[in-house]
Amino acid sequence: MLPSSPTAPAVRRRGNARKPAPRVTVVGVIGELLVTGGVLVLLFLVWQLWLNDAVLRAEQDSKAAQLSESWEAGVPEVAEESADPVVPVLLAEPDDAEVFGILRVPRFGADYAAQLAGGVSTSRTLNPLGLGHYPGTQMPGELGNFAVAGHRNSHGKPLNAIGELHVGDAIIVEVPEGWYTYRFRTLEYVEPSGVGVLNPVPQVDAVEASDSIITLTSCNPAFSTAERIIAYGALESWTPRAAGPPASLTETMEG
Amino acid sequence: MYGALWRALPGPVWVRLLLLIALIAVALYVLGTVVFPWVQSFIETQEVTVEE
Numbered sequence: 001m002l003p004s005s006p007t008a009p010a011v012r013r014r015g016n017a018r019k020p021a022p023r024v025t026v027v028g029v030i031g032e033l034l035v036t037g038g039v040l041v042l043l044f045l046v047w048q049l050w051l052n053d054a055v056l057r058a059e060q061d062s063k064a065a066q067l068s069e070s071w072e073a074g075v076p077e078v079a080e081e082s083a084d085p086v087v088p089v090l091l092a093e094p095d096d097a098e099v100f101g102i103l104r105v106p107r108f109g110a111d112y113a114a115q116l117a118g119g120v121s122t123s124r125t126l127n128p129l130g131l132g133h134y135p136g137t138q139m140p141g142e143l144g145n146f147a148v149a150g151h152r153n154s155h156g157k158p159l160n161a162i163g164e165l166h167v168g169d170a171i172i173v174e175v176p177e178g179w180y181t182y183r184f185r186t187l188e189y190v191e192p193s194g195v196g197v198l199n200p201v202p203q204v205d206a207v208e209a210s211d212s213i214i215t216l217t218s219c220n221p222a223f224s225t226a227e228r229i230i231a232y233g234a235l236e237s238w239t240p241r242a243a244g245p246p247a248s249l250t251e252t253m254e255g
Numbered sequence: 256m257y258g259a260l261w262r263a264l265p266g267p268v269w270v271r272l273l274l275l276i277a278l279i280a281v282a283l284y285v286l287g288t289v290v291f292p293w294v295q296s297f298i299e300t301q302e303v304t305v306e307e
Contacts, residue, residue: 024259032256040286047291120304123296134304149304159303195305218303225302 048154056156060130064102064113071176071241088141088212088238089177094118094133097125101140102174103148103158106251107165107184114158116173120149127151130158137198137215140173140180141238144200144209152218152229159218162231163187170248171214171233178240181248182214182233189220190228197230211235 094100094117101116115130125132131150138144150159165171169184190197197217200209212235220229239246264271 024256029256043283043286044291044294047287048295051287052291126303132304151301151303153301190305192302192305193307195307197305217305219301223301228303228305230305 053154053157056128060115060156060158061111061113063099064115064130067099067115068102068113068174071174074176086238088180088235089175089240090142091139091175091177093135093139096121096135097129099129100133100175103131104172104174104249105165105169106249107169107253108161110250113174114150114156116148127155130156134198138200138209138212140175140214141212141235143212145198145202145213145215146173147198147215147217149217152220153223159216162216162218162229163220165231169253170236170251171216171231172246172249173214176241178238178243179246179249180238181236181246183236184231184233185213186232188230188232190230192225192228194228194230197228202230202232 091100096119097117099115099117103114103116105112116133117125117129117131118133118135119125120132120134126149131148133139134147134149137147140146151157152159152162165184165187167184167186171182171184173180173182188197188202196203196205197215199205199207201207201211202213202215214233214235216231216233217228219225220227236248237246261271261275264274266274
């Protein structure tokens with residue numbers, strides 16, 4: 001910032017050979033502090049919404065890719081028992097902040113990959129890792145509801161494009177043993193307290209589930225805490241690791 | 256305040272400019288790595304979960 005300030009004495013304008021040092025006034029300092037505060041707030045927003053977001057996205061992408069490769073390399077251990085192409089493998093519920101899977105959604109980009117971890121704590125799971133599994137909800141492939149939360153803006157925004165899903169879009173959960181392919185069905189918008197979406201049969205109490213579904217929750221509208229956007233998908237198929245990646249992973253998107 | 260800082264920097268104008276840029280760079284680095292993450296832990300700008 002340049003030395004001239006509105007509170008500098010008017011004398012300065014006349015004598016340009018030797019400028020007397022402008023006095024530091026209380027009002028001047030307060031003004032500069034206020035301007036500095038404003039600049040800091042703007043910098044924080046830039047940092048949070050773009051810089052930190054991009055850094056975390058890259059970090060989560062590379063971690064997910066590494067994880068996927070390591071699972072690919074470890075095929076033989078699990079291939080025997082899980083080779084059944086019909087009955088999906090059921091995972092035990094993960095510990096808090098334990099990464100257990102990768103979400104892949106061709107609609108979000110051909111190389112989109114977001115880590116899935118246990119718990120929905122912002123500080124332990126959603127901010128640093130990516131997507132979080134609601135404790136107490138079912139695991140992928142199980143009858144009932146595999147419910148997952150994720151950021152729509154900032155922190156790598158894994159669910160940024162949740163509102164752009166089309167009916168029938170593949171939502172794939174990759175785990176060491178293979179891939180669960182879900183098909184997107186519908187969106188719903190609820191109040192922040194709308195925990196009914198986490199029920200084994202969403203929005204219905206005390207009913208035994210007969211389907212396996214996936215539920216994604218994020219904020220709505222974007223950048224807001226007013227509502228939640230919910231995306232539902234139904235389990236279509238299970239592909240064991242030994243059978244190779246399912247065709248749903250490489251679907252081309254039109255429209 | 257900033258005027259005083261400018262006058263406190265030594266050397267001719269270009270040296271002061273370089274020093275100023277270096278100071279700003281250091282300030283931005285500290286903000287991005289320490290201050291902003293710390294501030295963020297206090298303000299929850301987004302809520303993505305449903306809860307009672």
